[in-house]
Amino acid sequence: MEGQVEREAERRAGRAAGSGSRRYGSPNARALAIAVSGLVLAGTMVVASLPPSDPGAAEDSVDAAGGDLTRRMLLDQVDDAPGEIGAVAEPEVCDDGRNPAESYAPDGIDGEAVQRIQDADQLVVGVDQNSYRWGYREPDTGDIVGFDIDLVRAIGEDLLGPNPDIVFKAIPTAQRIPAIQSGDVDMVVRSMSITCDRWDDVAFSAAYFETGQQLLAPVNSGIDGVNESLNGTTVCSGEDTTAETELRARTQALDVELITRGNHLDCLVAIQLGQADALMTDSALAAGHAAQDPTVHLVGEPITVESYGVAMNLEDVDLVRRVNEVLQDYTTGGAWAESYADWLAAYLPEGQSTAPEPLYLD
Structure with missing residues (x-):
């Protein structure tokens, strides 16, 4: 199992040695x-990378457990x-007063980063395959499917055309930013919250979900x-x-x-x-x-208001603009709503059933 237990430097006073946590239920x-x-x-x-799967796999998905x-x-x-x-x-609110969900205005130009992906004829995306309904391996087929994965396929088709070659790299949460900065992936689509601090390390698309x-x-x-x-x-x-x-x-x-x-x-x-x-x-x-x-x-209630965005390298501004153009069509043309109905509608309140309004820096 990935990750190491990070404990407090000292146990809080009064905690009995070896008591562990409360056990629940029978x-x-x-x-x-x-x-x-x-x-x-x-x-x-979790595996290092996954081969491209059938674009139609999401339509045939079943609940893994329940x-x-x-x-x-x-x-x-x-x-x-x-x-x-x-x-x-x-x-x-960031130090400069802006909303971190503000991104670069959409543009369909084939800039340097977009051309790099097109020359390789392959899109490499960091994803999660541990998040049920968002990005997970379907036990029946072995395909990776979910709400985030549908968005990846829409971006891939815009950049590379029908049946794009997409490499899904499953990465731990803490490796999302390093994977982008090192060039191991072209982008991360992994229910990643847009924050002011993260903008120091990566660039984000406009928001595609609020949570x-x-x-x-x-x-x-x-x-x-x-x-x-x-x-x-x-x-x-x-x-x-x-x-x-x-x-x-x-x-x-x-x-x-x-x-x-x-x-x-x-x-x-x-x-x-x-x-x-x-x-x-x-x-x-x-x-x-x-x-x-x-x-x-x-x-309880949610204690923050956050938005998910597609994360990319800070230098790939043209790619961010291109993804935002994809998101414009994706969120308003019915594809977002269809994916939401397929993967999330049964589990979330009705108030979350629409895509957030995009915010732009320029």
Whole structure:
């Protein structure tokens, strides 16, 4: 399993040695959770790269673990969490006053970066294959499918024409930016939140989805948000993520042990194995976890307002503009709505059923 446990330099006072985290539910419920995890992981093992798959595979996808039950998960499972500590969700504002979701204006020009991809006749994209409904390996076919993958195919077809040669490279969360900077990938489409700090390292397209950081916890855990209900618990997040940053900032006054894993799905497994009591990730991704495992649910409210964007090299401004032109057609021409209906509509509130309005720097 990817990632190393990152623990506090000192355990907080009063934590009994060897006490571990709160275990949840009955032994049978925990066994069920671990069994579900095994089924999911069978289709989501991370590999260095994946061959191009059938563009029509998404239309034939099936739920990896859950059936009709999973289609009712999210709307019945969000609890109110009074008294949350600093949990008012507000969009980020950069030091210069701009919204980080602002990107370069669309342009279809074939600049240097676009030409590089076309000369290679291949698009290399960093993706996740651990995020159910977003980017994951379908157990029945072995194809990588999901909402993010549909967008990758639309970008590939615009750059390279019908049946483009797309190399999907599965990369851990913490390797998204290094993979772009080193040139290992042309772009990352991996439910990656656009932040002011990340703009220092990579460039982003306009937003293609809006979400926020939210806790996921076992149904019978007693955890109801980022508040005193977390005292005495272990909370997991993906390494080098917005969730990790928010947790460290918002739990300083609480008795909480924070750990990280290479991917947020690994945090779900940590809960199932009794190594963590809750995880924090984007609410949209957490909804996929709830669909996989009916013993966990979203709690509290999202504590941030964030947008997903396609990440590219800072120097590839022409590629960013070209991707934004693709997004214009993709979000307004019906393709975004069709992909949303295929992958996400059953798990997310109706308010998230439209693409965000694009914001541009110029």
